Amino acid sequence: MTIETVVANIPLEDRESAPRLDNQDPTIFGQTPSQTVGPFFHYGLPWKGGADLVGKSDMGARPDLFGEEHYVLNLSAPTGIPEGEVIEIAGQIFDAKGVAILDAMIEIWQANAAGRYASVDDTREDAPLDPHFVGFGRASVDPDGIYRFRTIMPGRVPGPGNTLQAPHLAVSVFGRGLLNRLATRMYFQDGDGNGDDPVLGAVPDTRRQTLIARRRDDGHWWFDIHLQGEAETVFFAL
């Protein structure tokens, strides 16, 4: 029987197009590969207030890059003030030539001041949730290539075995030219327990300082990310 006769037996409205090797093909089922965010993500991803985990502001967004009528992103959910020390974090993302990247975006994920994640997968009862703290933030870099977050100093979270992790933020870097999300961590200069943190301990000591934010004279924390070169930041396989 030819293909033509088989198709002829199917009512017109039920005929399907020829099978191809594509997303629906079970022979290639597996994790969807990562692709770059490209240079034009600003009207689709960083929302107003996305970089402000403490109060209400427009931090994180870049509405200057497109017409006002095209701001369709949602706003940050209303919240009260979370417990803990309010901190400001800023930094730049540098390429191999030491040039600050202008089309990049940073996301953070962190525990609250008590060291508890606002996640169904953190089932501990010994550390309290904070109804005013989610712990996720997103910031585009500004026209000078600087990203900024306002958040809370995270508490300490358990690590493998009986270890306790030092205060840290999980950080994702996205940008034009980045085919994969780059995952790193930000720790704090003189942070409680930096000396025996199980993740810092997995990093060669010559490169450990690339994961540690410095406190500046104005009290803000500064954390630069170097994608490549002499000062290349440590990135993790998760």
Place this chain on the structure above:
Amino acid sequence: MSDVMPYTREDADFAPSLSTDYRSTVDRSPREPLIMIPPTLTETTGPGAWDRLMVGPSGIDLTAQHKDVPQGQRIIVSGRVLDDRGRAVPDTVIEIWQANASGRYVHSVDNWDAPLDPNFTGAGRVVTDAEGRYSYVTIRPGAYPWGNHMNAWRPGHIHLSLLGPAFATRLVTQMYFPDDPLIEIDPIANAVPMPARQRMVGRFDIKTTKPAWALGYLFDVVLKGRNETPFEDHDHDH
């Protein structure tokens, strides 16, 4: 001590961060190998439900965000978000952004002289249901030229961003269209080795095509899944 169920590692079929045909990767990709870290609560937790992050309309119809309907071919994209064992990923946000029918973005850095469409922004958000299903309406994005090399054109694509259940599952990718000859000469799509590249190519589907209204495309997104502890046989002493 914390109970941590780690996620599977990234698929070996992912693009290397350095993929020289995509020129922007050369100065923006790390040269040091990624460092393996023990999975902790930081990586296995995530912000979960999107309504804690952002409030406002969900944006599932990108053709209904302005006064009139946009130019171009109306399409319905639907599918499921699954983990790499085929289990549904419910209640996860998918953020969408794309160019208009002419391949132009509503972004001031996009200076290609294809026309803007006053009735199209190209940004939206959907949340998966209890079975991991999602669906949104948009117009098919056009191809556009870019500066990677002489006569470089991106195949039509929709940018997708998924939070997934955990920091470890974060994914940004692009969906391509099955009848597009530009895919096989595109350095960004081809940074992913074959056949995994074809996981990013949607399928035309007559069943989800709405008569006299819109063409249907299917696209499933597969995230990293949780590793399971080996099954213990409790019946050995029967």
